[in-house]
Amino acid sequence: MKSQETAGDNKSPIGVLLRSWREARRISQLDLALRANLSARHLSYVETGKAQASRDMLCRLADVLEMPLRERNVLLLTGGYAPQYPENPLATPALEWMRQAVDLTITHQEPYPAFVLDRHWNVLMTNQAAVRIGNLLMQGRQSKHTNLLHQVFDPEDVRSVMLNWPEVAEKFIRHLHDEIAMAPSDQITQHLLQQVMQYPDVPEHWRFRDLQRTQTPVFTFVFQSSEGELRFFETITTFSMPRDVTLAELRIESSFPADAHTAAVCAKLAAA
Incomplete structure (x- = not known):
């Protein structure tokens, strides 16, 4: 039976x-x-x-x-019913005050970088500090991608100046697997995993979620630049109890200097 x-x-x-x-x-x-x-x-x-x-x-x-x-x-x-939650573009008047809050947050992050991302790691907005640091790291070259995952995994993009790339890439892979687990019906996220796995020197076992490895409390990104090594850690800001799909999927990643030298370089670039 x-x-x-x-x-x-x-x-x-x-x-x-x-x-x-x-x-x-x-x-x-x-x-x-x-x-x-x-x-x-x-x-x-x-x-x-x-x-x-x-x-x-x-x-x-x-x-x-x-x-x-x-x-x-x-x-x-x-199930045959109308959707419960609206999905408004960030530029719509309905989200004007929320958009102003985002602008205020990334502006006040100066002189340190801040990025606004959607749930698929597409970079929607940045502050001027992010532009300055990006120009310094890439020596004036423009990034090939508007997607943060591709920037991290493409050897011809930001990956080329990451001194601890294996640890950074593994961190992003873990987050990507977490997102797939949170929304298993999201085909775009699964496709992103397949895309980043095609880049050189990406371990095959990263295709599968690792639930055993312990992560450090705070992760530091280490970059090489003409001003010496730059070290940052990040915080992520999201909207509390959003009732709109767009707001629910937005996150603001704010970078902070992890040492005095990095703070000094950020201040120097802002002053210039």
Whole structure:
């Protein structure tokens, strides 16, 4: 006799989506039903296509599965409902005050670099300090990419001036795998992993997520430049409890000097 979880041959879209998220979160069908205060039989029928989930049920399931806002919208659309969260361009009037907050944050980061990224590591905005440091490191050459991952992994880009590139690259690979685990239905993130794995000297075992290795509390980026070695550590700022997909996916990466020499070089460039 087949179990409830595997019963039925109907591959309903909502069932496929829910099962993929359960597998990613390592939650059984019974556990998901209990945590969402639902009938296990009803959830089984929804996954096999024998019953339709209500909008409220899908929202509760999304809460338990800790789905990002974009994926919550996908779940609702797959279930036949309108998306719950808007996705406004950052330049839209609806996000004017939030955009001003972003501008204020990266401006006040001077004379140290700051970058605004989306969830796929595309660089959306930078402050002038980031431009100055970039020009110093690349000796006036323009980056080939607008995507931070490609900048880090391409030997002809920022990677060429990273003195601790193996450690930096491994850090980004770990973050990339974490993002894939957080949103297993995001094909763009998975494609990014395949792309960066094609660059030279990228270890093959990085294709797979490593849950065993312990990370250092604070990571330092070390660059070579005409002003000597520059060392930075970073903080990441996000919006608290965003209700818009764009805001939920924005992050501000702020760089700080990790030694007095780096701080002095940043101040010197700003003064010049």
